[in-house]
Amino acid sequence: MRVVVVGAGVYGAAVAAALARRGAVVTVVDGGAPGSGTSGASFSWVNSRNKQPLVYHELNVAGMAAHRRLAAEVPLSDWYHGGGGIEWGADEAAKVDALKELGYPAGLLTRAEALELEPGIDPERLPAGGIAYFPDEGWVEPTRLIAHLLSRAVEVITQDAVTSLDISGDVVRGVRLESGLELTADAVVNCAGPQAAGVAAMAGLALPMRNLPCVLVYTSPVAVPLSRVVHAPEVHLRPEGDGRILLHSGEIDENAQGAVEKLVRDATSVYPGIRAASVESVRTGERPIPGDGLPVLGRVADVRNYFFAVSHSGVTLCLHAGELVADEVLGEDREDALAAFRFERFEESR
Ligand SMILES: Cc1cc2nc3c(=O)[nH]c(=O)nc-3n(C[C@H](O)[C@H](O)[C@H](O)COP(=O)(O)OP(=O)(O)OC[C@H]3O[C@@H](n4cnc5c(N)ncnc54)[C@H](O)[C@@H]3O)c2cc1C
Structure with missing residues (x-):
């Protein structure tokens, strides 16, 4: 065929x-x-959070499992990174409960536990508890x-x-x-x-x-210990190749003009070490929806x-x-x- x-x-x-x-x-x-x-x-980000209806959530959960399977099958596979996802903001306990009910691995971390996983975060930016952790999530180098x-x-x-x-x-x-x-x-x-x-x-x-335009900011290489997907209230971060960090925010997508500096400022307030980085590139993408x-x-x-x-x-x-x-x-x-x-x-x- x-x-x-x-x-x-x-x-x-x-x-x-x-x-x-x-x-x-x-x-x-x-x-x-x-x-x-x-x-x-x-x-x-490889995940199934906020995916509705249930049949779509299940498709994404199966997608997550397929990534883990392929990465385990192929010797020296270098594109898949596990490590889970961390998020803090409003209603984390409710989000965790709702996802756990669907059988999605999820839990709450204390500030000390979150800092053990992500020591580069400014401790003052973290609440004392109620930090959500989703251990099965990861990210891919597409x-x-x-x-x-x-x-x-x-x-x-x-x-x-x-x-x-x-x-x-x-x-x-x-x-x-x-x-x-x-x-x-x-x-x-x-x-x-x-x-x-x-x-x-x-x-x-x-x-x-109904495609949506998006903005992604790539920093220069910087010595910050970021090793998983992190969702702070105003910025999302994940490692990018060669020590670079990738920054994204839904709010910035909606209002891209002049927003790049804000994104870097927000990221620095979460991971102070990012102060040493400059913006190396900004890419715009289009979400196929x-x-x-x-x-x-x-x-x-x-x-x-x-x-x-x-x-x-x-x-x-x-x-x-x-x-x-x-x-x-x-x-x-x-x-x-x-x-x-x-x-x-x-x-x-x-
Ligand atoms: C900022 C941003 C953040 C995102 N975050 C996530 C996330 O965290 N997790 C997640 O799972 N997804 C995320 N997505 C969505 C995800 O990236 C897309 O769903 C996915 O990359 C789409 O892949 P694709 O192969 O369908 O499209 P593409 O990667 O766009 O590939 C389509 C290809 O078709 C080619 N093409 C188009 N027309 C023709 C033609 N006539 N002839 C020949 N070739 C053609 C194009 O050149 C292109 O290379 C995000 C998207 C964006 C923009």
Whole structure:
């Protein structure tokens, strides 16, 4: 079976690797370089907090487990970092209770316990107790993950966007690329992230998206002992490669102008050692968000061999959801897991 996967972000790479492992001949096509889309500018926290409804929470929990499994399976895997997540702010005890009820590992730390895990935090910024800790969480270096997945017997065409599909009746026969190259295909998977609506339109499918612009600040390398995902009330931090620290805030995303200095100031108030760092780069990204916020995964009723793998939280979800989508591309029906995430829900609500 010959499959063309459109997009070489975490989703495209995960779907392609799952297909190749099961014997499909896979070509991944990207208009840029692998990981140059949202996946290369993501906070990439692997978690299932605040994920509703329950079926979406469960999909994310399965996504977390898939990351741990893959990292354990591959010798010298260097993209997955566990260590859990720490958060303090309002209502942590209530959040912890609600998540524990769902079976999500969660607990409360005292200030001393939190400082044992994260000694770089300014102790005065921490409450005396009620600091939430979620031991199963982690974060991923998406470009390393993508490189690993694409190394699994997949052909990759870069810097050559898919511009149209060759469709007859309800079947896609192939794709045409910007360069003029034409690829025949027994199946096409749309993994185009924020551009998924454009690639859906090529198949005559109207996929509503409400993408959100985001800002990520990368500091210069700095000697701060930060080793996990930390959510302080005004800033989120995690380690980035080579001693750099990655900063993010939902509030800044909403009001990006002139906000970078505030983000660094806020981070320094949590980890005083960050004072020694400068801003090395600021990247803007675009969260790929389907119209109702939930993933769009798997087969499409009107185009028999066209499939979706599009969502926010794609870093958490890609390995698990990628397997489910690959199952459907290869002819299995995964309605058991994917019923809530079908493209057709948008057509029904029109
Ligand atoms: C600031 C920020 C923070 C985030 N934080 C988290 C987080 O903590 N945890 C989490 O799980 N998720 C997080 N996300 C979301 C997550 O990063 C995305 O869901 C995920 O990266 C999407 O991956 P993707 O492969 O679908 O898209 P992308 O990585 O964007 O890949 C799509 C690819 O398709 C290519 N493409 C598009 N159109 C075409 C075409 N016509 N032809 C060929 N190629 C094409 C693009 O060039 C691109 O490389 C965050 C996102 C942002 C922006």
